[in-house]
Amino acid sequence: MPVDQIPIGTFSRITHLSQKALRLYDERGLLVPAARDICTGYRYYTFAQVERGIRIRHLLWLGFGLSEVEAILEARERGDAGTIREHFARRLAETEREIGRLHAIAEVLRTQDPLNGGFRMSITEPVIKDIPATRALSRRERGVYQEAIPRMIGEICAYVYPADGRQPAAKVTGPIMFICHDEEYRETDADIEVALPIAGSVNLDGTAIGVVTLPAGRFASVLHTGPYPGVGKAYERLFAYMNEHRLVPAGPSRELYLNDPAEVPEDELLTEVQFPVEDLPLSP
Incomplete structure (x- = not known):
């Protein structure tokens, strides 16, 4: 195996993306392995793909859906900062609404009248x-x-x-x-x-x-x-x-x-x- 080929298991540990998720991203074209074993179908990645994997994990942690992650990464490849800012502004507004909802729930639970x-x-x-x-x-x-x-x-x-x-x-x-x-x-x-x-x-x-x-x-x-x-x-x-x-x-x-x-x-x-x-x- 070439030095620059990382088995899917190792790549999963490095990026903190599960193998199941990596197979899904492969099917969607979001993160396609650099090589695949002809006999076993086993996936291999390169060190250059680690950054993209970690970026995907970070965007998912921020709450973006896979379609939004795809759009953001495509915009990044084009150098389209405006589109990325729009996605982030929408996600921020959604997050602030959710924070407000959770604060309201916390206040009710703190002072609740069970009856x-x-x-x-x-x-x-x-x-x-x-x-x-x-x-x-x-x-x-x-x-x-x-x-x-x-x-x-x-x-x-x-x-x-x-x-x-x-x-x-x-x-x-x-x-x-x-x-x-x-x-x-x-x-x-x-x-x-x-x-x-x-x-x-x-x-x-x-x-x-x-x-x-x-x-x-x-x-x-x-x-x-x-x-x-x-x-x-x-x-x-x-x-x-x-x-x-x-x-x-x-x-x-x-x-x-x-x-x-x-x-x-x-x-x-x-x-x-x-x-x-x-x-x-x-x-x-």
């Missing part, structure tokens, strides 16, 4: 409200709830309340809200709208914010007090009420955020959940 599924909260009895049509500033896009909602809220608030101390850009007439336009929960590519009720004229030049009229309707409503991850219990209470009163959803749900998480403890966060409803049709 309420781990959340300290209260929920009011549901009521029916007739809500008029409402003019509002709006941002709507597709994305991930945990990332898009706080960012879009920040964009609207930054427009309305300029950081340089100028007068507010609009007269606010109600709490900011999240409107869910999907009929099912989506981990990604969710249809998300954030809206802030206003009155009077606004100048939206140079912004991605629009003005919409939220439709009037008859809404079932419940008020949740407690951390945002526990709001699911409010939906549970609301749907039980709707079932009891023979009501069915008639449009997108709304979550109204009645106070600021930067100003009050999590246990005091107020979220009103609203669902437009109509009576269940009578059976023939």
Whole structure:
């Protein structure tokens, strides 16, 4: 065996990549052995391939999938730093979202109330409200709830309340809200709208914010007090009420955020959940 040929077992120990993984990378063309024994099919690598193997392991440790690893290594071979920065920026955003989720889980586990599924909260009895049509500033896009909602809220608030101390850009007439336009929960590519009720004229030049009229309707409503991850219990209470009163959803749900998480403890966060409803049709 030539000196520069490294058996797959030794190459596995050097790079900390399992032989099973190395065979997969060979099949994908991601890390192809320099030589293969004609009789046994045994794979051999070169010392020059060690760097690529270690780079693959490092990218996998950072959380990239194999397709992303392939794209990053191809971009590196082309000297395309821009593409690599884009991949790293996306992975950083995903990691920060996961850190936030884990912090929230840790806080719940630290202060859990076992009788309420781990959340300290209260929920009011549901009521029916007739809500008029409402003019509002709006941002709507597709994305991930945990990332898009706080960012879009920040964009609207930054427009309305300029950081340089100028007068507010609009007269606010109600709490900011999240409107869910999907009929099912989506981990990604969710249809998300954030809206802030206003009155009077606004100048939206140079912004991605629009003005919409939220439709009037008859809404079932419940008020949740407690951390945002526990709001699911409010939906549970609301749907039980709707079932009891023979009501069915008639449009997108709304979550109204009645106070600021930067100003009050999590246990005091107020979220009103609203669902437009109509009576269940009578059976023939």
